[in-house]
Amino acid sequence: MLNSLQYEYVNEESIDNEFICTICQKPLDDPRCTPCDHIFCGNCITEWIQRKIHTCPTCRQPLRHQELTQANRIVRSIVGKFRVKCMACVKIDLERSDFERHMSTACPIVCLETDITCPWTGMREAFNNHVTNCSYQNLRKIFASLLAERQQLKEKASKEKVDIEKFKDEIQQLKNELKQNQIRNQNSNRNLEELEKRQKCQIDEHRNKLLQFEEQTRKLESQFDRYKKEGETLKEQQRAAVGSSQKYAMQLNNQLTQQCIENNKYQREVEHLKKQMRAQSTQNAYEIWQLKNNAIHYNADSIEYQDIILQLKQQVEQQRIRLDELRGENHANYEHNAQLVNQTDFTRGKFRKSKLENRRQFPPLAKFYVSDV
Structure with a gap:
C-alpha cells in the first residue's frame, strides 16, 4: 500500500x-x-x-x-x-x-x-552502490552530535527563557506589591496623623479639665485653711471664756477637741483625695503614654480610653460632691462654733451678773472671791 x-x-x-x-x-x-x-x-x-x-x-x-x-x-x-x-x-x-x-x-x-x-x-x-560509497555517512555521527548539542542548547535557551519570563513576572508582582504597600503606608501615615491630632486634642482637653480640677482643689484647700484658722480663733476665744466655770470649760474644751478631731479627719480626707487625684493623674499620664505608643491599635483601644475618661469624670464628679459635702459640714461646724461662742458670751454675761449679785449679798468676801477667781 x-x-x-x-x-x-x-x-x-x-x-x-x-x-x-x-x-x-x-x-x-x-x-x-x-x-x-x-x-x-x-x-x-x-x-x-x-x-x-x-x-x-x-x-x-x-x-x-x-x-x-x-x-x-x-x-x-x-x-x-x-x-x-x-x-x-x-x-x-x-x-x-x-x-x-x-x-x-x-x-x-x-x-x-x-x-x-x-x-x-x-x-x-x-542507490545501493551510492549508499556503499557515500562519504556523508561518516559525517552522520558528527552531525548527530551537533544536532543533539543544538537541541540541548535550544532546550536550555527555552528553559532560561521560561525562567526569565518567570523572573520578570515575579519582579512585576513585587513591583505591584511594593506599590500597594506604598499606598497602604501613605494611607496609614495619614490615618496616624489624624489619630495623633485627635489624641492631642483629647489629651489637651483632659489636661485642661485636670488643671481646672486642681484649681478647684486649691480653692477648697484655701477655704479649708480659712475655716481651720477661724476654728482655731474660735478655740482661742473659747479658751479665754472658760474662766467662768471649770466644768463648763471642760465641756467646751471637749467639744473643741472633738471639733479638732473632726477637722483633722476632714483634712485627712482632703489629703487622701489629693493623693488619689495625684495617683489618678499619674495613671492618666501613663495611660496617655500607652495610647501614644499604641496609636496603630487606636480603633480597638478607643472604647477603653473613653471608659477611662468617663470613670475619671465620674471620680471628679464624686470628689466634687464630696468636697461640697465637706464644705457644707464645715459651714455647719462654723455655725455650731458660732452658737458655742454665743453661748459662751451668754454664760460669761450670766457669770458676771452672778458675781455682781454675790458682791452685793456678800461684801466682806468679795475681795477673796475675786482673788480666787
Missing part, C-alpha cells in the same frame, strides 16, 4: 463523492466494503472498528471486522485511475495504480544523508 504523502491528487475536487471516504474525507485508498454496501478506506474502517465502535459509520448498523470485503473490480479500477502528482519528481499525469511502478523505475531517489547536505540524486538501481 502506497503512502499518500508520496503523492497528491490532481483536481481532487472533481472526484465524485461516491469515491470519497466519509471517515477521512479523502479519495478511497484500498477500498473495503461493508455488508450494508458502504465503502471506506481499508485503514480508516479498520481503525474505526479497533476503537470498539462496532457499527457502520454511515448507517450505524452492527459491523465486525470479519464482515469487511474487498470492493468490486469496477470500484478498484475507477479508484486506480485517479490522476496524481509525484511529490519526489513533481511529475504529474500519473494514474494512482501506476504510481508504485513509477516509484520503483522512473522516479529518481535522493540519498539518505540528504538531511546533512548530500547532493546525490539518481535511479533506484544505483
Whole structure:
C-alpha cells in the first residue's frame, strides 16, 4: 500500500463523492466494503472498528471486522485511475495504480544523508552502490552530535527563557506589591496623623479639665485653711471664756477637741483625695503614654480610653460632691462654733451678773472671791 504523502491528487475536487471516504474525507485508498454496501478506506474502517465502535459509520448498523470485503473490480479500477502528482519528481499525469511502478523505475531517489547536505540524486538501481560509497555517512555521527548539542542548547535557551519570563513576572508582582504597600503606608501615615491630632486634642482637653480640677482643689484647700484658722480663733476665744466655770470649760474644751478631731479627719480626707487625684493623674499620664505608643491599635483601644475618661469624670464628679459635702459640714461646724461662742458670751454675761449679785449679798468676801477667781 502506497503512502499518500508520496503523492497528491490532481483536481481532487472533481472526484465524485461516491469515491470519497466519509471517515477521512479523502479519495478511497484500498477500498473495503461493508455488508450494508458502504465503502471506506481499508485503514480508516479498520481503525474505526479497533476503537470498539462496532457499527457502520454511515448507517450505524452492527459491523465486525470479519464482515469487511474487498470492493468490486469496477470500484478498484475507477479508484486506480485517479490522476496524481509525484511529490519526489513533481511529475504529474500519473494514474494512482501506476504510481508504485513509477516509484520503483522512473522516479529518481535522493540519498539518505540528504538531511546533512548530500547532493546525490539518481535511479533506484544505483542507490545501493551510492549508499556503499557515500562519504556523508561518516559525517552522520558528527552531525548527530551537533544536532543533539543544538537541541540541548535550544532546550536550555527555552528553559532560561521560561525562567526569565518567570523572573520578570515575579519582579512585576513585587513591583505591584511594593506599590500597594506604598499606598497602604501613605494611607496609614495619614490615618496616624489624624489619630495623633485627635489624641492631642483629647489629651489637651483632659489636661485642661485636670488643671481646672486642681484649681478647684486649691480653692477648697484655701477655704479649708480659712475655716481651720477661724476654728482655731474660735478655740482661742473659747479658751479665754472658760474662766467662768471649770466644768463648763471642760465641756467646751471637749467639744473643741472633738471639733479638732473632726477637722483633722476632714483634712485627712482632703489629703487622701489629693493623693488619689495625684495617683489618678499619674495613671492618666501613663495611660496617655500607652495610647501614644499604641496609636496603630487606636480603633480597638478607643472604647477603653473613653471608659477611662468617663470613670475619671465620674471620680471628679464624686470628689466634687464630696468636697461640697465637706464644705457644707464645715459651714455647719462654723455655725455650731458660732452658737458655742454665743453661748459662751451668754454664760460669761450670766457669770458676771452672778458675781455682781454675790458682791452685793456678800461684801466682806468679795475681795477673796475675786482673788480666787
